[in-house]
Amino acid sequence: MVNRKLIKELLSESACSHNKTKKVSCDKPKPGATSGGCAFEGAQIALFPYADAVHLVHSPAICLGASWETRATLTSFKGENNTVLGYCTDITTNDVIFGGDKKLEESLDYIITNKNPNAIFVYETCVTAMIGDDMDNVCGRVEQKHGIPIVVVHSPGFVGNKNLGSRLGGEAVLGHLIGTKEPKEVHPFGINLIGEYNATGDMWQYIPILEKIGIKVVSTLAGDGRIENIQMAHRAKLNVIVCAKSLITLCRKMQEQYEIPYISISFYGKRDTTNAIMSIVNAFGDEELIKKAKIVIAQEEAKLEDALRDYKKVLNGKKAILNTGGNKSWSIASALQDIGVEVVATSIAKATLEDIEIAKSYVPILIKSPANEQSKLIDEHGVDILLAGGRSLYTAIKKKIAFVDVNQEKKVSYGAYSGLINLAKDVVDALNNPVFKVVGTKAPWEIA
C-alpha cells in the first residue's frame, strides 16, 4: 500500500533548508506543462544499481519497456549484472480485471528458482496500485518461503516526481535491509556512500584515493552496491551524501536510529574533490587520518596539474556559459574553473534554493531565464563555449561558438581528479572542432 503519511513526511523534510520557509515544498505537477520523470523512475535510479538483486517491476509494458538498460551505472559484480536487465510482470487486461497478485507470486517463484538472486526489489507502479494488488502480503509470504529479502518499493508514478521516488526507494531500503546483518568487524573509518550511483564509473575515480588514506566504504546506495553491504550499513561511522540531495531523509533517520552523522559533498572538480576528502576526514577528526589525507591530496593534485598542463594552455582565458539543472549548475561550473575556464554565467532555472546558494559562490552571473538571457550574454562577454542541453544547440550555431551537450548520456566519467582530465579533453575537443561554424554556414541559395 502507498503510505500517504510517509510521502507527506518525505515532501516536508525538515533537513531541507527550503522547507523552513515554504509550507508545501513540492507542488503537484501541472497538466500540459510538466516534464521530468515520475516516482517510479526515481526509485529505479536509486536502487537499480544493486547488481546482485533482481529488480522486478510490477506493471504493464510502459514502465519498464522503455526504461531498462538505459543508465551507464557500472558495477564490478562478478555474477549476472541485474542492473542492465529488465524484469516485468507485464500486466495485461486480464490482470487488471482479476488482479495481478497471482502473477506476481509466480514471477517471484520463477525468479528465485531460475536466477537465485541475493534479494529482490519489487516496484509498485500506477496500474498495480490502482487495481489494489496486495504486494506486501504476497512478497512477505514469498520471503518467508524462500528466505531471501524481498523489498517492496511503493513507487507508483502518480505519487510524485523522480526526487520523491528516490526517497521512497531509500525508505524501503532503510525499513527492510539496513540493520539486518552484523559485520564481522567494525572499521573505525567506515563510510556509506549515499546517492552515488556510479554513473560512468564516477566513484571508481575517488574510492582508491579514500582507501589509500585509510577510509573504508562499508556500503553504497547504490552505485556498484551489494545487498549484504547495505544490510550492514548501520555499522558505518559516517554517511556521505554525494551530490544528490534526495536521500537526505534517509540520512537524517539513520542519524536518529543509529547515531550516524552525515555530510553532503561533491566530487566534481579539483577543489570540490579536495574539499570532499577533507570533509570526510574532518568528520572523523582523527589527526593521523587528516595528516595522511593531506599527503595523498597533495600527490593527487600534483599528478592532476601535470596531466592538465597542455590542456590548460588552450583553456586558460576561455569563457564559458553553463546552462544545465540541479547541482550541475554549480558542480560543473566549479570543475570548469579548475581546468582554467572562466565561467561567465550559469543557469539556475532548474536549481533548488540550496543549489542557487552554492552557485552564487562560484559564478558571478546567475541566469534565471536562459531563453532570453543566454544569447545576449554570449555577445556581451565574448563567450567561447556554451555547455548546455540540446535545446541550446541552435544558439551555439547562430553565435558560431563551440558547444558541449552536458545533458547527453556521457560515456566517460568527469568525477574526481582523474575525471577532470576527461572533462578538459572534451572541452578542448569542442573548442577545436569547426563543426558549429561549418553547420552555421549559409546555403548558396540563402545568400542575398
Place this chain on the structure above:
Amino acid sequence: MKKPLQINPLKLSQPMGALLAFLGVKNCMPLMHGAQGCASFTKVFFTRHFNDPIAIQTTAVNDITAIIDGGDYSISEAIKNITKKVKPDLVGLFTTGLTETKGDDIKGATLLVKDKQKIVYVNTPDFEGGLESGWSLSVQAMISQLIVPQVTINPNKLLLLPNVNLTPIEVEKIKESIELFGFEVIALPDISESLDGHLGEKQGSMSAGGVEVSTIELLGDSGIVISIGESMKKCGEKFKEIQPLSQHFHLSSVSGLIDTDNFYKILMGYKNIKTPPPSIIRWRKRLQDALLDTHFLIGSSNIVIADEADKSYALSKALKEAGAKISSVIVPTRSAINAFIESEKVLIGDMEDLENALEDCEVIISNFHAHRIAQKHHKALILRGFPNYEQVGNNMNNDVLYEGSCYLLFELANLIRESREKH
C-alpha cells in the same frame, strides 16, 4: 514451468506507438494521458533513438486526480496550459494503462474543449497490444475523426499508410517511388519530414514536420489507398468505409524482390501501364545482381531475428530470397502475420527468449538490447527496430524497395564475412 513474467522485454507499449504516429503530423502536440513518468520515459527513449528532440506533453495524473478526476479536469487543464504557450494545429490525445484502469471518458473530455483546440483522441492502454497496434489505432483515429467524407474521388490521389517500423527515409523513398507514377501521394502519418533528422530554423516544442492537418481533412477523395504491414490493414479498411469508391491495396511488406515486384504490379495495374519509370527497372537489375553477389555468404548463414511482427516478416522474407536460414524469430505481440513469418520457429517472447535461441546462429537482427547479448555470445549483430541507441543515422536505414533491399543484403553479407574473419 511456463514463464509468468517478461525478462528483458522486447515489447514496447501502445502509447509509444501512438506518440510516433502523432509526430508524423505537422504542428502537432502529442498529449499522453497518464502519470508524468509515462511521457518522460517515452520522450527520453525516442530522443536517444532519433538523436533529436521529441515533442510530447502529459496530463500529469497525480494521486488525487487518479481518484477523483474522470479525465475531464486534467485534459482540459492540459489543453489550457499547452495553448498558453503554443498554437498546435492538432493535439493527439492518447491514454495509458493508468487512465484506462480508472476508466476515463476521453471522448467526453475532448468534447468539452473542442471549441478551444482540435483534438484526435485514442485509447491506447499499455496493458494491451504494443508499438504496432498503438500506432495503428492512432492512425485509425485520425482517419475517422479528421477526414471529411467526400462524394467523389480523385483517382490520382494516393493515400499511403506506412507501418511504425518504416524509417523516415523508407517512407520518403516509398513516396518518391509512387510519385514517379504521377500520383499525388500523401503518407499518413508522415515521419519522413519530422523524424528524419534535419536541422530546422530553431527547436520547436511541437512536431518538426509531417502531414498537415488540413491535408488529412481533405484526404476523403483519395482514389487509392495502400497499406503496408499487417498492423495497417485495418487502417486501409477504415478509410474504405469513409470512401467506398476508393481502391484499397494491402501489402505485408515492400522489402525484397518479390514483395517489391508486387508493389509495382499494383501501381502499374492501377495506372494501366506496361513498364515502370527507367530508374525502377535499373534498381531491379541491381537487386538481382546483389542477390547473386551475396547469396554465397547469406546462403550459408543462420539468423535469429527479434523485432516487431511486421518488420520481422519483411526481413525474414527478404533475406530468405538470398538463401538465409532463419532459425528463430521472436516477436513482442500477437499478430496475424506471425503465422506467415518465414522461419523455423516463431514465438511471442522477450530478449531472454532471443538469448536462448542463439544456438548455431551466426547473426542476430534486433534492437540495441541485443548488443550486450551479441557480445556475450560472440555473434554478429545488425541493429534494427526500437530502440537503437548505438548508431547515429538510424533514421536513414533503408531496407525497402529494390534499392533498400540491395543495401540490406550488402550490409548482411559484409557483416558475415567480417565476423567469420574475426572468429
